[in-house]
Amino acid sequence: MKIIRFFLTKCSGDRYIAMSYFFQIVISGVVVGSIYALAALGLVLVYKSSRVANFAHGQIIAAGAFITYALTVWASIPVYISFVLSMLITFCLAWSVERIFLRRLIGEPIISVIMVTIGLASILDGLIYLTPFGTENFSFPSFFPQEPIMVGGVSISWTQLVGVIITFILIGGFSWFFKKSTVGISMRAVSDDQFASMSVGISVPGVFGLAWATAGLSAAAAGCIIGNITGLNFDTLHSFGIVVFPVVILGGLDSILGAVVAGIIMGLIQQFAGGYIDGNWGLNGTGEVLPYIILLIILLIKPHGLFGIHEIERV
């Protein structure tokens, strides 16, 4: 914000407007990108430990948002407590899902596990359609100030700001967890080689359960933030499980840092395309297409994504 204020004070008139327009787009890009990164985090966590792409991630994102709403509005629990509780509930929910459906698939081909996650998405869809959340629209009660934070003509809402802060806290926490904690290192070891990990006493099933559970926790956080921005509509919320796939692929499927960088890149591309390209030269909707074009170009150069590990298998 200080940087923005500094630049803007150096400008005047039209240049000021142009600069504030530019910085507004940068801020929006970073905000959107951070939320993408948070939504993508769960996918990365599951992939990092089990090499499985979880196609039910969007449903868990939606479930997290709905649980927070139900606790806040129907059970009258303060929203901050509801937010933490929903993360704990989705932590347990995702752990249970892994325990019931996926544990028995350890050692089976990855494609089988992926197919189970697709089936799981259908089951979760069905369960959510049994509740009012499946077919009705809701919005969180206002719990942040309605007035946005304004810095030199650049605005950011409290929801967006809190979303970015939560994203970076969670991502920082998970990065530390994987790098420094014994359990985190065990998870990385399982990801590298399940049999080698077992031979040194690591509980592979336990690691898988924990990976799913932490992914559930981060999905709930993402769901609450997205739900606060878009409103609580099941179709919209669960679609973010798929929307963020390009982010995960661009960042490298197993890299948390990659998810953050790729999320922000995607967010910035979308916003800059929307701000400077769309509506000019007969172009429209480039914000939707351009990230995929850039994704393809980057993957041509770096097939494992920006931060993905290039594995060499010796036989």
Added chain:
Amino acid sequence: MGKTIRKNLFALNLFLAFAVVVCITPQAFAGGKVYKMGLSLAITGPTSDAGNPYSKGVEDYFNYVNDTKLLGDDKIECMIRDDQYQTAVTKRNFEDFLDQGIVFYLNYSTGSTLGLKRDFEEVQIPVLPASFHAGNVEDSHYIFLPIASYSEQVVSLSEYVVNNHKGDKPKVAMFIHPSAFGRGPVGDVEKSIAAGLNMEIVEVVEHGKDLDNTAMLQRLMSKNVQYVICQTIQSPVATMIKDAARLGISANAFGESGKITFLGAHYTGGNDLIDLAGDASENFFWITSYTITSEPGPGTDFQLSLAKKYGRDDKAANSHNYANGIMVAQVATEVVRRAKEKGLDISKKTLHDELNAMNGDNAYQPPTTVGPVTYSSTDRAGVDSLQIYAVKEGVFRKVGEPITSQYMKKIK
């Protein structure tokens, strides 16, 4: 002994024959007939926030018809099936309904209506979809739109903008769904402009799954856009108007200088928009042909009493999609009633003929719409009148009296 056995067998056969007659044809004894209809729609899946209350409206009204004997001893049996917004499933449902002998079909989405258009022509069955896409009725003799098309809605909103804007030619952007449903009306607005409608379309924005519309809104502001007309569903509109409220660019009253006034067609508005956008929905202008419960009247009283009778919750009871479902069921019932009154057999053909004759003195006024339903062989949009509503203090309120588009007549 042999005679006794023969007598017993005869008695048994007689009893069985009687039982079969009683079980299979209860209507023959009741003196009533059963007319079969079908509805395939998204009760779950994409757009089910609209489809779910819609199905409840249809179901409740047909139950009401049967329970209150609106058709005497005759009954309507409407089979309602979920297609999860998948055209392949809709087609399967429709074919199954045909096998069961339906005489009238209620469809749902734009995609499936366009996709099944040839099938409807082939089997010559009258169809009322929940989609108001003008393209549905092109090259078709059997599809009837319940109310004015999306094109007519959007052109009417454009006319409202032109008629109420103060200052130079109004600058308008269109915010549309990236599909035939969204794109359809754009061409008709452009034709209206070519025919003399005094406004400028600065930009047509096809939205995606946007988390932040700041860039787009600022771009529109930089091009001095004063009005955004939306033809999509509620969720992207909610995100956009929330962003506009945050940026402080939402007009507090229609046409407020230096700000943007947001307007939208049928599926952008209603209580769902208020539920999603909260306070940001204030001063959103919405057009539809339905009466809404925040503006009570005989139609909405009927709607609420029907919802109460069949145990619907407040959300369904107050939904304009519930009213929408009631209305199509009312039209279907009315054509059956008229055909019966004339002593005609109830068939696909007679019901189709009755729909085509629903005009002039034979126009039908359902309680849930702001104008009469009129159809003919050349006009297959039902209610031509449209009512503009705007959100005031958290509810939609009427803005003026019902209107009809002038330019749609010119460009047809």
